[in-house]
Amino acid sequence: MITVEKITKSGKQYFEVLLSSGYKLNMYSSELRKFGVKEGCELTDERFFEIKHTCVTVRARKKVLSLLEMCDRPEGELRSKLRLKGYDEEAVDDAIEYAKKFGYIDDARYAKNYISFNLGLKNKTKIIYGLTAKGIKKDLALRLYEEAVEETDSKEDPEMEALLKEIRKKTKGGELSYEEKTKLSASLYRKGFSLTLIKKALNTEFDDL
Numbered sequence: 001m002i003t004v005e006k007i008t009k010s011g012k013q014y015f016e017v018l019l020s021s022g023y024k025l026n027m028y029s030s031e032l033r034k035f036g037v038k039e040g041c042e043l044t045d046e047r048f049f050e051i052k053h054t055c056v057t058v059r060a061r062k063k064v065l066s067l068l069e070m071c072d073r074p075e076g077e078l079r080s081k082l083r084l085k086g087y088d089e090e091a092v093d094d095a096i097e098y099a100k101k102f103g104y105i106d107d108a109r110y111a112k113n114y115i116s117f118n119l120g121l122k123n124k125t126k127i128i129y130g131l132t133a134k135g136i137k138k139d140l141a142l143r144l145y146e147e148a149v150e151e152t153d154s155k156e157d158p159e160m161e162a163l164l165k166e167i168r169k170k171t172k173g174g175e176l177s178y179e180e181k182t183k184l185s186a187s188l189y190r191k192g193f194s195l196t197l198i199k200k201a202l203n204t205e206f207d208d209l
Contacts, residue, residue, distance in 0.1 A: 001042040007032070019048075026086060027055050060087045060095040068099060074110045076135010108144065111136050115148045120161035125192025163193050163201045171205070 003020040010016045010026070017025040017037060027037065035051050037043075043051070063085060064078055075096060082092045099105045111131055118127050124145060131141040149158055166188060176184065181202055188198050 001044060002048050004037055004039055004041050004043065007037070007039050019043075025051065025055055027051075031055055056087065056091045057094055060091040061098045063087075064095040064099050065104070068104050072110050072113065073105075074107045074131075074134045074136050075105050076107075078105065079135070107136055107140065110134075111141055111144045112148070115141075115145055119148055119152065119158045121165065123162045123192050124159055129192075159193070159197060160201060163188065163197055164204065166191070166193075167201055167205055 004017060005020055006018040008016045008018070013029050015027050015029065015032060017027055017032075019025065027035075031051075031054070032038070035047070037051070060082060063082060067073060067078060067081060078096060078099075079092055082095060087095070096105065114131060114134075115127055118130070122130070127145060128138065128141050132138050152158060167184070170184060170187075185195070185198050185202065189195055193201075
């Protein structure tokens with residue numbers, strides 16, 4: 001048997017239920033009444049799993065689906081958001097697998113769309129970082145990036161396109177002194193562009209350094 005040791009109000013209609021096993025349940029006042037949960041009461045294993053299914057498993061599944069309704073998201077990001085909401089790893093795993101069954105989570109699809117949108121706007125370093133920050137595995141991100149570059153219809157290198165856009169945004173078409181070009185090169189290098197590509201791009205826009 002599991003004993004309900006303490007019930008603490010954590011919101012207007014929300015309560016944290018501490019069990020003797022150390023497990024914490026988050027329940028609405030209506031659920032406390034429905035399942036007859038009170039401090040000091042005892043729960044059979046069957047009752048505990050019934051409550052956990054309703055108040056944790058089902059709720060985590062609904063949460064992950066609501067997150068995906070707003071926009072496509074990678075698995076790593078969804079896991080982080082569920083953990084922040086207080087769901088344990090078992091509930092997180094279950095919710096992710098539940099959404100995957102319906103094809104709602106597909107990291108490769110997400111990465112392809114992200115790369116397609118940003119290709120020519122951001123450099124390779126930023127695109128890969130943006131994907132890995134979302135929980136996409138780096139090897140997958142790199143492979144899909146290279147595939148996207150090979151498939152692009154543009155005659156211009158996407159990395160060069162992104163770099164030229166950065167330069168034009170910063171210079172607004174004006175001429176630069178040697179010192180200004182040097183400072184701009186350093187700024188672009190910090191953004192992840194290679195020095196070789198930076199020099200080539202500056203030479204395309206201005207006189208040779």
